[in-house]
Amino acid sequence: SQTIHQWPATLVQPVGSPLSLECTVEGTSNPNLYWYRQAAGRGLQLLFYSVGIGQISSEVPQNLSASRPQDRQFILSSKKLLLSDSGFYLCAWSPLGQIYIEKLFFGSGTQLSVL
Amino acid sequence: QQQVKQSPQSLIVQKGGISIINCAYENTAFDYFPWYQQFPGKGPALLIAIRPDVSEKKEGRFTISFNKSAKQFSLHIMDSQPGDSATYFCAASGAGGTSYGKLTFGQGTILTVHP
Numbered sequence: 001s002q003t004i005h006q007w008p009a010t011l012v013q014p015v016g017s018p019l020s021l022e023c024t025v026e027g028t029s030n031p032n033l034y035w036y037r038q039a040a041g042r043g044l045q046l047l048f049y050s051v052g053i054g055q056i057s058s059e060v061p062q063n064l065s066a067s068r069p070q071d072r073q074f075i076l077s078s079k080k081l082l083l084s085d086s087g088f089y090l091c092a093w094s095p096l097g098q099i100y101i102e103k104l105f106f107g108s109g110t111q112l113s114v115l
Numbered sequence: 116q117q118q119v120k121q122s123p124q125s126l127i128v129q130k131g132g133i134s135i136i137n138c139a140y141e142n143t144a145f146d147y148f149p150w151y152q153q154f155p156g157k158g159p160a161l162l163i164a165i166r167p168d169v170s171e172k173k174e175g176r177f178t179i180s181f182n183k184s185a186k187q188f189s190l191h192i193m194d195s196q197p198g199d200s201a202t203y204f205c206a207a208s209g210a211g212g213t214s215y216g217k218l219t220f221g222q223g224t225i226l227t228v229h230p
Contacts, residue, residue, distance in 0.1 A: 036220075043121070044159070044204060044220040059217075090158050104151075104218055106158025 002027035006091045006107030019078040023091030031093040033074040038088040086114045121221025134192040138205035145207035153202045195228045
């Protein structure tokens, strides 16, 4: 069966510090991978998605970047965190090639607090 | 045009009552409408989904009603239980254009079911 791992679960970082959040998927090949951010009262905002190694699409201009160094690994990074980067970050995957996302599988999330 | 608007932001229902959450969309390219359920500290999970070729889909106590002409859809939870207390997100995606392969989420509704 497929599983998605995301870590760490919680993170407290000072303003200006770097960030690296990692997500890995097991039990499937060539998944579509996504990073979402959830802010209180603002739903789920798609930040990045990837359909393959090295292929990253950014949905919103921001202080963050994403990379996909391996087929089932997705990394969210920042060189210098801002207060506004605080939020609940969710990694997700879906089977490659689906015209309709029949199912989007989410990780358990990382609660990031930038102080 | 990519937005999905969800209401209400929060909802309190007594055990055994009916919970109703509404969503509206603008993008006519959307043709897949799922609902996700999220418990605190967890990632969202797919609850039920509908395509516009039907006006209603029922799975157990959960029903989606879809009105294509009004571009609205809603989630009804019958006989609501305390275990249904969670955040609910509506979402939409489409087969073509900029919505291809991506889910656009509503802002979320925090449902509390009192015993």
